[in-house]
Amino acid sequence: xxxxxxxxxxxxxxxxxxxxxxxxxxxxxxxxxxxxxxxxxxxxxxxxxxxxxxxxxxxxxxxxxxxxxxxxxxxxxxxxxxxxxxxxxxxxxxxxxxxxxxxxxxxxxxxxxxxxxxxxxxxxxxxxxxxxxxxxxxxxxxxxxxxxxxxxxxxxxxxxxxxxxxxxxxxxxxxxxxxxxxxxxxxxxxxxxxxxxxxxxxxxxxxxxxxxxxxxxxxxxxxxxx
Amino acid sequence: xxxxxxxxxxxxxxxxxxxxxxxxxxxxxxxxxxxxxxxxxxxxxxxxxxxxxxxxxxxxxxxxxxxxxxxxxxxxxxxxxxxxxxxxxxxxxxxxxxxxxxxxxxxxxxxxxxxxxxxxxxxxxxxxxxxxxxxxxxxxxxxxxxxxxxxxxxxxxxxxxxxxxxxxxxxxxxxxxxxxxxxxxxxxxxxxxxxxxxxxxxxxxxxxxxxxxxxxxxxxxxxxxxxxxxxxxxxxxxxxxxxxxxxxxxxxxxxxxxxxxxxxxxxxxxxxxxxxxxxxxxxxxxxxxxxxxxxxxxxxxxxxxxxxxxxxxxxxxxxxxxxxxxxxxxxxxxxx
Ligand SMILES: Nc1ncnc2c1ncn2[C@@H]1O[C@H](COP(=O)(O)OP(=O)(O)OP(=O)(O)O)[C@@H](O)[C@H]1O
Ligand SMILES: [Mg+2]
Numbered sequence: 001x002x003x004x005x006x007x008x009x010x011x012x013x014x015x016x017x018x019x020x021x022x023x024x025x026x027x028x029x030x031x032x033x034x035x036x037x038x039x040x041x042x043x044x045x046x047x048x049x050x051x052x053x054x055x056x057x058x059x060x061x062x063x064x065x066x067x068x069x070x071x072x073x074x075x076x077x078x079x080x081x082x083x084x085x086x087x088x089x090x091x092x093x094x095x096x097x098x099x100x101x102x103x104x105x106x107x108x109x110x111x112x113x114x115x116x117x118x119x120x121x122x123x124x125x126x127x128x129x130x131x132x133x134x135x136x137x138x139x140x141x142x143x144x145x146x147x148x149x150x151x152x153x154x155x156x157x158x159x160x161x162x163x164x165x166x167x168x169x170x171x172x173x174x175x176x177x178x179x180x181x182x183x184x185x186x187x188x189x190x191x192x193x194x195x196x197x198x199x200x201x202x203x204x205x206x207x208x209x210x211x212x213x214x215x216x217x218x219x220x221x222x223x224x225x226x
Numbered sequence: 227x228x229x230x231x232x233x234x235x236x237x238x239x240x241x242x243x244x245x246x247x248x249x250x251x252x253x254x255x256x257x258x259x260x261x262x263x264x265x266x267x268x269x270x271x272x273x274x275x276x277x278x279x280x281x282x283x284x285x286x287x288x289x290x291x292x293x294x295x296x297x298x299x300x301x302x303x304x305x306x307x308x309x310x311x312x313x314x315x316x317x318x319x320x321x322x323x324x325x326x327x328x329x330x331x332x333x334x335x336x337x338x339x340x341x342x343x344x345x346x347x348x349x350x351x352x353x354x355x356x357x358x359x360x361x362x363x364x365x366x367x368x369x370x371x372x373x374x375x376x377x378x379x380x381x382x383x384x385x386x387x388x389x390x391x392x393x394x395x396x397x398x399x400x401x402x403x404x405x406x407x408x409x410x411x412x413x414x415x416x417x418x419x420x421x422x423x424x425x426x427x428x429x430x431x432x433x434x435x436x437x438x439x440x441x442x443x444x445x446x447x448x449x450x451x452x453x454x455x456x457x458x459x460x461x462x463x464x465x466x467x468x469x470x471x472x473x474x475x476x477x478x479x480x481x482x483x484x485x486x487x488x489x490x491x492x493x494x495x496x497x498x499x500x501x502x503x504x505x506x507x508x509x510x511x512x513x514x515x516x517x518x519x520x521x522x523x524x525x526x527x528x529x530x531x532x533x534x535x536x537x538x539x540x541x542x543x544x545x546x547x548x549x550x551x552x553x554x555x556x557x558x559x560x561x562x
Contacts, residue, residue: 020477020506022476023470023473044466044469046466048466051462051463101478113375127429130350149550170431173432174431178379180371208558
């Protein structure tokens with residue numbers, strides 16, 4: 001983070017490649033005097049070009065759309081400045097803060113519960129809930145941290161409990177593998193806040209659905225599935 | 227120490243004898259490796275009971291041959307490892323019965339082995355991978371795994387059928403005999419490579435292939451179609467899904483090593499794609515050599531040796547269990 005601030009001072013050196021993500025290159029750029037983030041979905045030469053183009057195009061448009069919709073749910077997410085559907089690039093607000101993956105705690109799972117419940121209340125399914133898709137923004141001016149959500153490439157609209165449960169199941173899987181040390185506390189915190197920010201009774205229903213999906217998991221069927 | 231490893235989770239019945247000196251995996255040596263695979267009639271799938279009948283028929287011959295080729299006698303063997311799951315009940319039972327019998331008769335410790343874990347251990351021994359992100363792709367599994375603190379943890383997996391089932395079920399619908407993976411690979415690579423869209427499903431870190439299977443089969447039922455191009459499209463889509471899931475996992479974990487194991491690791495196209503992904507993220511790809519990618523007794527012998535040498539584990543013959551649904555992430559990996 002300190003390194004990053006230092007880099008920002010040298011803003012005439014922009015653009016700077018921040019990260020080669022799984023789908024995109026993330027570049028810190030100068031956007032009319034403001035620093036901004038360019039998310040460029042670059043070619044994947046290993047894939048068939050027709051498939052590749054289609055995936056990158058669809059996800060870029062979806063992401064830009066949903067970033068705006070998330071605002072209506074009163075959730076912190078980057079503002080979109082510019083969308084280039086030809087290059088598959090989104091230029092968006094750069095949110096300064098720590099990636100949730102690296103600072104995750106059971107306490108922060110409370111904020112996750114709130115954020116995801118609010119999205120679901122607007123029938124937005126994120127589709128890629130993992131701790132690296134959240135930024136803990138530090139607003140030093142008002143001495144306050146806020147959880148921002150990013151990476152809407154796999155998101156869609158749905159009112160189905162199954163789809164909401166699928167988001168929660170993804171989170172559970174990440175907690176259980178990478179954040180296993182605090183899994184129990186983190187997931188119970190998450191569930192509590194998720195339920196209390198969901199419309200009456202729905203949170204519980206979604207959580208029950210998650211258990212149901214997991215109990216009819218692959219392995220109860222393995223014997224018949226060859 | 228010498229081990230007999232018995233494998234019988236699905237198609238393959240295999241026995242192998244191997245040696246390890248002390249606790250060092252580096253001294254592991256394969257003394258014999260004999261296998262026989264059940265081949266279902268063309269166009270039909272593996273039927274658990276038919277496969278187990280095959281195993282029952284060949285098991286004494288395979289065992290004898292394994293012992294003979296090692297130039298040892300059964301009395302020289304120190305431990306008996308068998309694959310206890312996950313897999314098909316009737317098939318597992320044949321291996322377990324044989325293992326219990328030998329353990330009782332020759333008074334040798336009996337060591338149950340998790341089949342998925344055995345794929346990983348053998349892959350790591352063969353490729354020299356130390357602490358990789360593991361892509362386990364076979365008939366029974368499609369998982370992305372990470373090792374932390376005594377357990378392999380599931381970072382992502384299939385939500386419905388496995389990649390092996392996708393290839394087999396599609397091949398069978400065309401009347402091929404399973405396993406169909408290499409046939410589909412050949413048809414795809416000899417085709418005109420005309421891609422036509424097939425549903426691509428990735429859910430976060432997990433993958434799904436059932437929609438793909440339905441769409442591909444439907445295409446072959448709809449009058450004129452080209453088998454090669456359909457195989458190509460199916461394979462391109464399915465492997466791109468796996469490659470993307472792998473890329474997500476590397477990006478999240480920053481792992482500098484990736485290892486692909488299981489029967490589908492034998493596919494060149496998949497290895498090419500994974501190689502591209504790994505290069506982009508400066509990670510090294512280890513691919514399990516084709517000859518050991520599929521099920522075999524060697525992986526069981528190796529894993530039973532490591533487990534027994536490090537933790538003295540064994541079970542009494544009457545407790546030689548099988549568990550069709552033995553999840554890899556429930557195994558306490560005492561030695562790693
Ligand atoms: N608007 C933003 N402001 C600040 N940082 C961001 C922003 N968008 C993305 N990042 C950083 O870049 C990383 C990758 O972004 P994103 O998830 O959108 O791309 P991705 O291709 O899916 O990459 P990954 O494989 O890491 O998930 C994030 O984890 C975050 O650290
Ligand atoms: Mg992301």
